[in-house]
Amino acid sequence: MDHQYIVWKQDEEKTFLFGKGKWDLETVPEIEQVLKKIPLDKPIVWDVSDVATFDSAGVLLFRTFLEAYKKKTSVEIIGYTQKQKEMYEMLESHMTEEIPERGEGFLAQIGKSVMVTLGDIKDFTTFLGHLFYAFFYLLTHPGQLRIKETVYHIHQSGFNALVIIGMTSFLVGMVIAYQGAVQLAKFGADIFIVDTVGISIVRELGPMITAIVIAGRSGSAYTAEIGAMKITEEIAAMRTMGFDPYNFLVLPRVFALIIALPLLIFFSDIIGIFGGLVASSMQLGISFDQFISRLNEVLEVKHYILGMIKGPVFAFIIAAIGCFRGFQVSDNTESIGLHTTASVVNAIFLVIAFDALFSVIYTELGL
Amino acid sequence: MRTVIEVKDIVTRFGKRTIHDGVSLRVGENEIFGILGESGSGKSVLMREMIMLQEPNAGEITVLGHNLQKIGFAQAQQLRREWGVLFQFGALYSSLTIAENIEVQLKEYTKISKPIRDKLVRSKIALVGLDAHVGSLYPSELSGGMIKRAALARALAMEPKLLFLDEPTSGLDPVGARNFDKLIVELRDMLGITVVMITHDLESISHIVDRMAILADKRVVAEGTLAEVLQSTHPFVEEFFKNEYTKEKFEHIFNKES
Numbered sequence: 001m002d003h004q005y006i007v008w009k010q011d012e013e014k015t016f017l018f019g020k021g022k023w024d025l026e027t028v029p030e031i032e033q034v035l036k037k038i039p040l041d042k043p044i045v046w047d048v049s050d051v052a053t054f055d056s057a058g059v060l061l062f063r064t065f066l067e068a069y070k071k072k073t074s075v076e077i078i079g080y081t082q083k084q085k086e087m088y089e090m091l092e093s094h095m096t097e098e099i100p101e102r103g104e105g106f107l108a109q110i111g112k113s114v115m116v117t118l119g120d121i122k123d124f125t126t127f128l129g130h131l132f133y134a135f136f137y138l139l140t141h142p143g144q145l146r147i148k149e150t151v152y153h154i155h156q157s158g159f160n161a162l163v164i165i166g167m168t169s170f171l172v173g174m175v176i177a178y179q180g181a182v183q184l185a186k187f188g189a190d191i192f193i194v195d196t197v198g199i200s201i202v203r204e205l206g207p208m209i210t211a212i213v214i215a216g217r218s219g220s221a222y223t224a225e226i227g228a229m230k231i232t233e234e235i236a237a238m239r240t241m242g243f244d245p246y247n248f249l250v251l252p253r254v255f256a257l258i259i260a261l262p263l264l265i266f267f268s269d270i271i272g273i274f275g276g277l278v279a280s281s282m283q284l285g286i287s288f289d290q291f292i293s294r295l296n297e298v299l300e301v302k303h304y305i306l307g308m309i310k311g312p313v314f315a316f317i318i319a320a321i322g323c324f325r326g327f328q329v330s331d332n333t334e335s336i337g338l339h340t341t342a343s344v345v346n347a348i349f350l351v352i353a354f355d356a357l358f359s360v361i362y363t364e365l366g367l
Numbered sequence: 368m369r370t371v372i373e374v375k376d377i378v379t380r381f382g383k384r385t386i387h388d389g390v391s392l393r394v395g396e397n398e399i400f401g402i403l404g405e406s407g408s409g410k411s412v413l414m415r416e417m418i419m420l421q422e423p424n425a426g427e428i429t430v431l432g433h434n435l436q437k438i439g440f441a442q443a444q445q446l447r448r449e450w451g452v453l454f455q456f457g458a459l460y461s462s463l464t465i466a467e468n469i470e471v472q473l474k475e476y477t478k479i480s481k482p483i484r485d486k487l488v489r490s491k492i493a494l495v496g497l498d499a500h501v502g503s504l505y506p507s508e509l510s511g512g513m514i515k516r517a518a519l520a521r522a523l524a525m526e527p528k529l530l531f532l533d534e535p536t537s538g539l540d541p542v543g544a545r546n547f548d549k550l551i552v553e554l555r556d557m558l559g560i561t562v563v564m565i566t567h568d569l570e571s572i573s574h575i576v577d578r579m580a581i582l583a584d585k586r587v588v589a590e591g592t593l594a595e596v597l598q599s600t601h602p603f604v605e606e607f608f609k610n611e612y613t614k615e616k617f618e619h620i621f622n623k624e625s
Contacts, residue, residue: 025526029478055526055558057479060486090557094493095486099466099502332461332507 006034015044019051023058031058035065040072049079059087120328127324131254134246149252150259157218157253158260162267164217168209169268173201173275181283190284194294197276202299202307206269208355211314214261215347219322222253223343226326227336235327245327254319261318262311269307306367310358314351321347368395370429371529371561372417377426379412386412387423388585399555399562399575404582405603410565411455411533413582417563418452418531419443431529448476450529451522455537457514459506465517466492466502469524476525491520495550512543519547523554530554532564536571544568548575569613573620581607594620 005027007018015038023031038044048062069075080088104112138144180196226249229235235245273295280286325343329335372394379387386409394400402410415421417428419435428435433446459468469488473479479487492502495516506514515535522530535551536544552575555562566572572579573593580590583603589596597608597620608617 025473025477025479028483029480032480032483056490057483057487057526060490061483064483064486086557090494091490094490096489096493096497096499096502099485099489099492099499102464102503330507332505334461335507 003030003034005031008034008038010039010042013042015039015042017044017046019046019048019062021050021052023051023054023061025055025057028057028061032061035061038069040069043074043076044069045076045078047079048077048084049081051084054084054087056087056091059084059091063088063091123328124321124324127327128320130246131250131320134244134251138247138251144247146248146252149248150255153253153256154260157214157221157256158264161214161217161260161264165210165213165264165268166271168213169201169206169272170275172205172209173197173272173277174279176200176205176272177276177279178283181280185284190286191290191294193276193280193284193286194291195298197280198273198295198299199303201272201276202269202303204307204355204359206272207265207307207310207314208351209272210261210264210268211310211318211351212348214257214264214315215318215351216344218257219318219347220340220344222319222322223326223329223340224336226323227329227339230327230329231331231333231336250319250323253323254316257315257319258312261315262308265308265311269304302367306358306362310355313354313358317350317354318347321350368398370394371396371431372400372563373427373429374413374417375427375429377413377416377423377428379409379416379421379423385585387426390426390582390586392580392587392590394561394563395578396561397555397559398577399551399564401572401576401579402563402565402582403567403572403579403607405607408582409585410582414531414533414563414565418450419447448472448525449527450531451525451527452531453515453518453522453533453535455533457506457518459514459518459521461506464503464505465497465509465520468506468517469502469521471521472525487524491523492517494523494554495520496546511538512540515539515547519550523558526558528560530560530562532562532566534565534567536566536568541570545570551575569616573616593617 005019005021005023007020009016017038019031021027046066051058066075066077177193177197180193181190184190184192184196226235229249235249238245238248277288277291280291281288322343325339325346329339370393372392374390374392377387377390378385379390390409390413402413404410412421416423417430417435419438422436431446431449433442438446459465460471463471466488469491470484473484473487488502489499492499497513497516497520501509501513501517506517509517515538519532519535532551536547539547548571551562551564554560564571564576566576576593578590578592579596580587581596581599581601581604582588583601588601589599589604596604597617607613
């Protein structure tokens with residue numbers, strides 16, 4: 001049988017193999033197809049003297065088939081050059097055992113993720129412990145409060161978020177009013193749109209929208225900032241200098257959000273109601289005067305206070321999770337992305353879960 | 368000796384800052400060629416220009432017979448398979464295991480069957496002196512020295528004729544660095560490849576580098592074997608080879624020549 005790189009023929013006693021030309025990455029797949037078909041019923045004589053150029057792929061192919069043939073019949077190699085021999089010996093002496101599999105079974109994966117989740121909960125508890133320790137230490141040493149950092153984060157996470165919070169709240173206020181208007185108009189109860197918008201925005205939607213936007217905006221930023229510092233070993237450097245990362249990095253961010261979030265909720269309440277006001281006047285023809293005076297009658301201060309109380313709680317959740325996930329980043333770049341995602345998802349879920357908890361408590365207390 | 372790389376009158380500017388102003392050098396086949404120079408002298412930039420990561424503002428670079436300024440897309444893709452590059456910090460793909468890192472080009476560009484491919488990967492891992500179990504680890508699980516070795520194994524995967532090394536021994540311990548040097552020489556002798564390396568390592572320079580070019584004042588101030596380079600009286604060469612710490616090391620070579 002003829003081939004560009006390998007030829008074989010048989011007589012009564014032996015099988016002859018002739019390697020030719022180039023044996024490299026390009027040609028190895030073809031040669032392999034031929035070598036697989038060589039009959040192994042007679043002793044083989046393998047001539048490699050015409051293999052002009054070769055690389056380790058070619059020599060490995062030779063080696064692999066030589067071993068396979070030797071198991072079935074005797075093989076004689078003739079005509080090898082010094083260079084081929086050197087390469088063969090190099091590959092002979094440089095070969096590791098099989099690379100162990102990394103794959104894991106389905107059960108192992110479930111087990112692993114359960115352990116990871118349990119580990120996260122344990123680590124988060126430890127993190128909270130550290131945080132409270134740092135907090136109480138700060139209470140006894142108020143001079144160590146990082147005022148500059150705190151103010152910086154209030155500006156970053158609070159003031160700079162005004163535009164996006166304003167726009168989101170305005171749109172949500174409008175949507176609520178539009179949706180409500182259609183239903184209420186059926187009963188001729190148009191003016192009750194003010195109750196709907198006022199109470200739902202102030203009690204529920206304002207705090208929730210603000211917390212969700214801030215979780216996406218600042219929670220993720222906290223994770224990425226602290227994670228990057230972890231990778232560049234800045235946090236390790238701080239520790240060696242005796243700068244407690246909880247005091248320097250975590251507390252300023254927690255304080256900043258606890259201060260900024262209630263203020264943002266207040267802002268969101270106003271803009272959200274304004275959005276409802278605009279929609280009601282467009283859809284139901286309720287004038288601004290009517291809307292405001294009705295609002296004055298129905299919106300008790302307690303609703304406003306009940307909404308605002310959620311602010312510091314949500315702020316703490318977002319900031320603590322953001323920082324915690326940042327500290328979990330290990331030293332590769334992929335891990336920042338994974339933890340930032342986890343941080344936002346965890347924070348939003350917990351914000352909603354705590355919101356539900358607040359609802360239950362308020363209802364039970366008859367507020 | 369056949370010329371593998373020819374660099375002619377390269378000019379490189381970043382904004383108003385000129386990095387290279389007429390850099391020329393020649394790398395011959397099968398030699399280990401060192402690029403030396405102080406930090407900021409544009410060694411890395413020069414190497415990035417040779418491997419088509421960056422374009423010079425003027426001048427010509429010819430690699431393995433291809434003029435990089437006029438090369439077409441298909442030819443450039445072909446050329447990229449004929450060289451291997453070892454980046455200073457390894458630049459292994461962090462989402463792939465070491466074995467997958469080494470395998471990735473073989474899988475993408477050749478039709479080699481899985482069993483042979485696995486053997487190739489295993490031989491490369493052994494060649495750079497790593498253990499089999501390292502193959503199933505991710506880059507983030509390796510030490511700095513192991514990353515260098517793994518990255519070298521990846522650079523060798525496509526059986527390159529030309530190998531670019533960016534500070535191959537930096538960050539390795541002295542024993543590891545010497546072993547790495549030995550490995551480079553062995554590979555060169557066995558596989559007949561040409562090696563271009565940026566280095567500051569005096570041991571590498573005196574023991575494994577055949578010829579070198581010294582970059583200073585935006586150009587090549589000396590090119591040749593160590594003995595030839597030592598003849599230069601350029602301040603950087605004086606400073607580098609004849610300061611109080613290195614004087615002894617190179618004195619005998621210098622004296623022998625002159």
